[in-house]
Amino acid sequence: MxxxxxxxxxxxxxxxxxxxxxxxxxxxxxxxxxxxxxxxxxxxxxxxxxxxxxxxxxxxxxxxxxxxxxxxxxxxxxxxxxxxxxxxxxxxxxxxxxxxxxxxxxxxxxxxEGARELRIAGRVIGEGSSSFLIAEIGNNHNGSLDLALQLIDAAAAAGVDCAKFQMREMKNLYVNSGDSNDMSSDLGTQYTLDLLERFQLSDDDLYRCFDYTAQKGMIPLCTPWDLSSLEKLNRWGMEAFKVASADFTNHALLSAIAATGKPLICSTGMATELEISSGIRHLRKLGAPFALLHCNSTYPTPYKDVNLRYLARLRELSDAPVGYSGHERGIEVPIAAVALGATVVEKHITLDPSMEGNDHKVSLLPSDFARMVEAIRAVEESMGSDAERAISQGELMNREILAKSLVAACSIPRGTRIEPSMVRVQSPGQGLQPYRLQDLLGQTLNCDKKPGDFFFESDLGDGSVKARNYHFFNPFGVPVRYHDLALFSKSSNLDLVEIHLSYKDLDIPLDKAVPEPVPLGLVVHAPELFSGDHTLDLCSLDEDYRNHSIRELQRVITIARLLKDRFECPEDVLLVTNVGGFSAHQHLCPDDRRPMLEALVDSLGKLTSEGVEIIPQTMPPFPWHFGGQRFHNLFVDPDFIESFCQQYGYRVCLDVSHSKLACNHLGQSFHRFLERILPLTAHLHLADARGVDGEGLQVNDGDIDWPLLFRMLRDHAPKASFIPEIWQGHKNQGEGAWLALERLELHDQPESASGSDRLAERDPAESDLSQSVLR
Incomplete structure (x- = not known):
């Protein structure tokens, strides 16, 4: 409790x-x-x-x-x-x-009851939250305020949550009033007293350090070594207190700290399990909020004495958040501690490990501390949960390419009962997985199959979704490739088609690709990947690479202009383009994005686009590039998109799945995003989204509020066209696209909203909030 x-x-x-x-x-x-x-x-x-x-x-x-x-x-x-x-x-x-x-x-x-988390200055510490990282400055300032402030700067630059100090009232703490000249003291005590005498900061200097720590965006903490120091720290307004290993058996001090009502983070070095259990019982009796840190108080600690597995035992004993306070060399052990469930990590920081004082020798340099923080955050992100395993979006993409499917071994007419001889296993993995063979055998086909056609879920007797006529307020269409253009364009009352080009398509003669005029509007989607493993990037700072991208996109523009004459396209044909601006390892800071923007503007200026309107696509924060994930920096946040469109006169293709993921990642309202970007939108891609990288989901399988989106679309972009951009929606004769249109049609209703819809009309952040409670 x-x-x-x-x-x-x-x-x-x-x-x-x-x-x-x-x-x-x-x-x-x-x-x-x-x-x-x-x-x-x-x-x-x-x-x-x-x-x-x-x-x-x-x-x-x-x-x-x-x-x-x-x-x-x-x-x-x-x-x-x-x-x-x-x-x-x-x-x-x-x-x-x-x-x-x-x-x-x-x-x-x-x-x-059973609270397994702490709250310090609004920061939650416990399972399910990122670990609370403490840079222990302690006495590594060696009595210099200037050095202390430099250490605070280094801690902030490393990305920690907290910078921690120590306060002692020497005359009250030691029996000899902290006199290092007391010849009766043991050698070790005399050495420590000498350091503490010379390396203490004044109370005022410590308060300045606390204030500066808070200004740098970190939580200041301090270890009170005595009751007088505790009183001063509490009067200053310390949000919580760190208890040194040496004081975990000091129940009087624990009681005094608990009486403040502030949380305690207690190190357990130098204590036996019996003493640890006694301390836990005492804190429980006081009703104090606390976390325990596994610790070995040796400077430096040999690896053989670290015993990280004791974290599990400590969690069992305390039923409270547990963490790790390390005095070993290097950064590996704290990273491993986080993987084993440490919710707090404390490590000493120094600017020079050769300085006088034991703590310096077990401290990390700022660069090492930053590497440790980065690694810990990566480990936290990779931990996931013990929920049922699901295939990630990147795995799905690779599975489509590398895995195998059940395919027709021969021509199979509709109404035929499937027998083993009619099925073979071949790549790619776009149909039923091979383990579904027994589910398929004995089923009666509801459509014709040619040799090499995939079997799909709908072939198992549930029936597939077929195209029909649909009714929408805005112009709509479906994505097509050259090979299914004729089939899809005649299957429904489409207003347009969006032709998705591959780099191989660029070499196909148009008379062969589109032999007859098509009585529909046209949107063209440029390839992302070109021959030679070249991903289009008009923002690249590599001039040769960027010029290659410009040349390739110019070829696409020329083809789009020629295609325009084969469709009913009285205005400039819209060309959807992912213009680039990605990075391989992390998102870039605003200063590093500026050269990318300048390169993009220069690239666009070199393109001849008469008859074609280039509409950059809004992007997700973590795009999937052919089975791998990268980091996108441009056309992600609404500030950049709005500024770019207004300054350079462009409109965008609003991919609602991408932009919902961006809002989730940035912690921004999707409602506000739509208010700002829909007026700048020429065309939309509609698919659902979940989390920060679950893109292209089937409508209603994610988190997008579709009735709200359609109401805003009518208000802010009544002439903008759209297609359902469901991942692999073209498979099985466009089954995913037709299903998406069926579901979208139900949401595009002009009549007044129901009670739940009225709630959704509010800021989606508010709607999500109430839904989280309802769930």
């Missing part, structure tokens, strides 16, 4: 809106919020269940209504000062938070 006295994340005022309450529920991850009056008196509670009941009872949903309308006035409570043993019966599987009231009915604290 944990008593949380910093409980602002768990309360809203009675005058606040339901939306504000939902926002806090999402932020605190506790599925409820307490409602208080201006004076702090408890009024009620709003849980996700309460919100559901309120929604069910409302004829119309108004998220700006006062939270008191949706809250439950009945709330289980405790009294401040109750012991953990007295509080325990108040909890249940449904109730994990108990507000503790004072004699006036005001919330004074919140009791949390």
């Amino acid at each position: 944990q008593i949380e006295r910093n409980f602002t994340q768990f309360v809203v005022f009675a005058e606040d809106t339901v939306l504000t309450a939902l926002s806090k529920i999402t932020a605190n991850k506790s599925r409820l919020i307490f409602v208080v009056s201006e004076s702090g008196i408890l009024q009620g509670v709003l849980s996700d269940g309460d919100f559901r009941r309120w929604v069910a009872d409302c004829s119309s949903i108004d998220l700006n209504a006062p939270v008191t309308r949706a809250m439950n006035p009945r709330c289980r409570t405790g009294l401040i000062g109750m012991s953990p043993a007295e509080l325990l019966p108040l909890f249940s599987p449904q109730i994990q938070l108990i507000p503790l009231l004072d004699s006036h009915g005001r919330i004074a604290a919140v009791a949390m």
Whole structure:
């Protein structure tokens, strides 16, 4: 159990809106919020269940209504000062938070059962959150404020969450008042006292360090070595306290720190398991929020003594967040600790390991610290979860190319019952996987198959989606290749087709590719990959590479101009192009993007595009390039897209899947994105999206609010055309595209929205918020 006295994340005022309450529920991850009056008196509670009941009872949903309308006035409570043993019966599987009231009915604290996370200055520490990285400056400033500030700068540049110091009142801490000249002291004690005497910062200098740390965007922490230091640090406003290994058995100091109501991060070096268990029991009895750091207090620690597997034992003993405080050489052990579940990592930092003092010898240089932070973040991202394994988008792309499928071994007429001799296994993997053979055998075909045709899921008896006529407010079409142009263009009441060219298509004579006039509008999609493994990049800083891209795109423009005459295209034909601007290892900072933009503008200026309108495609943050993932830097965020279009007179192809992923990655509202970019849009690609790299999903299989998108499309881009851009939607005679159009048609309804749609008309960030509670 944990008593949380910093409980602002768990309360809203009675005058606040339901939306504000939902926002806090999402932020605190506790599925409820307490409602208080201006004076702090408890009024009620709003849980996700309460919100559901309120929604069910409302004829119309108004998220700006006062939270008191949706809250439950009945709330289980405790009294401040109750012991953990007295509080325990108040909890249940449904109730994990108990507000503790004072004699006036005001919330004074919140009791949390089994809390396995800490909150420090708004930062959540625990499983499911990125590890809290501490740069231990300690006394490595060697008594110099200037050196201390340089270490803070180095810690900030390395990307840590926290810079930590130490404070001692020497005359109170040591029996000899910290006198290093005391000849009766042991040699080790005398050496340490000599260092501490010379390398202390004044209290004022430490306060300046704390302030500077906060200014640099990090959380300042400090280890109080005595009660006097604790009092001063608490008076300054320290958000939490670090307990040194040497003090984990000092229950009096632990009690004093716990009395502040602030979280404790406690190192356990030099303590036996019996002593660790005793300290845990003491902290539990106090109801203190804490995390424990596995630690070996040897400087430097031999690898054989690190014993990282003890992290699991420490987690079992404490039922609290655990981490690692390292004194070994190098960066490998803290990285491994994170892979084993460490939620806090502490490591010393120095500007010169040869400086006087033991800590310098086990400290990392700023460059090494930065490498450790980068590696830890990479490990965290790679950890994933123990959920059922799913195939990533990149794997799906490679599977399509490299895997095998069930294909027709001969001509098979519709109505035939499938027998083993009619099926063979061949690449590529665009149809049913070979293990589905037994599911396929004995099925009766609902369509004709030619030798080499793939078998699909729809051949297993569920029936496939066929093309029909559709009705949309905006002009619409489907993506096609030369080989299926005739089939697709006659299958429905399309307004246009979007021809996707490969670099091989550039060499096909147009009389062969499009032998007859096509009574439809036209959009052309330029290849991304050209002969010689050349990915189009008009933004490349390599002049030879960029000039090659310019030449290739000029060939595409020429073909688009010639194709225009074979379609009903009275205006300039739209040419969708991924203009480039990607990087291989990480996203670039704004200063590094500027040369890319300048190269792009120069490249576009060298193209002859009469009769063709180049419309750069909006891009995802993590594009898939032929089975591998890269980092995109241009046409991702709305600021760049809007600025580029307005300054250089371009319109864009808005790929809603790409841009939803970009908004998810940037933490921005997709609603606001659409408001800004739709007026600059000539054409759209419609597919669903999930997360930050789940692109091209079938409509309704992701997170996009389609009714909202169509309403905004009518308002902001009524003449813009669109196609469904479902990944592999062309397979099985366009089954994915036709299914997408069926689903999109249901969302393109002009009539008034239902209650749930009215909720979705708000900022999608708000809609997502309420949906997260509903889920």
